[in-house]
Amino acid sequence: MKYDDRTKPGFYKTRMEVIDGTKGVDFIAGQPPHFTQVWLLEVKDFREYQAELDAELKAGTLVLEVVQKAVHTCAGLYLAACGKHELIPADLRAAALRPPQWKLVLFLQQDPLPDSPHEQTNKKAVHNRVVQRQDIAKKLRAKLKPLGIGSELAELDHLPKNAGWMVTSA
Template structure:
């Protein structure tokens, strides 16, 4: 059974091989470390074939000018890194309060701690004009530099790049813009 999640104007359909949590809306985050000023979270944490994934969604369509500085200054790369860091910390904090075997965070944290491969960190970035492969690669490298402690595999994706670098079992579609 696939899971469908809407994030802004994008629908994310995760196939049967995924275990997915909408982390920034999850009760353990909302009632936990989010209460501390400045704590952030990625949109999704998931397991695909037992491997942990972090997915952050940014939809800059119709907001190109407002976000241009974030993209070119390194600010967005830092924001993604902070969200990954805070997501891991908030999941560990939540698990201290409930035994790992009795909550939905246990499988994710166990896989993260035992991971012998690079942890995928995905920035799903929709813009009015899709990023060029060179721009996506440069942004991925900037995020990777901010996350050296995690040793991640960083992907900057959008619907136009999804055919070239498909994520197994994930289909992203666009919703109409509000009128």
């Protein structure tokens, strides 16, 4: 389900967004009716915005925002369950009270690396991208693991094998 949908009156828009500073992930996914695992999906598209991504990573704002969205979404689902809000499906409300196994997936899309005629330049660019993404994943894990929320970093071309679902580019 699209959680932070602002175009129609869902739970996030009518109950959570009205609280200043509250954030929500883009999508919630899981296998009804038991929702033994609930996936919190956040999509960040930085294609053509590498400088902005670099600035957010340097300032630490990207990881902080994603962590806040995950925590606020879990809190929102818990409150929806306690209040029996009909805008969240009953089986998802029940899962929020159990609790299920929570997993955040950050889809971070970046431009493909430019191809250089120099093999060493290409290897360095790939290495730098891998290190950058590993650093993001490590910071997310460090902040979310103590809360019982697993995390993964993904791209459209490299989805987690155990996801059981797919993403297509719009």
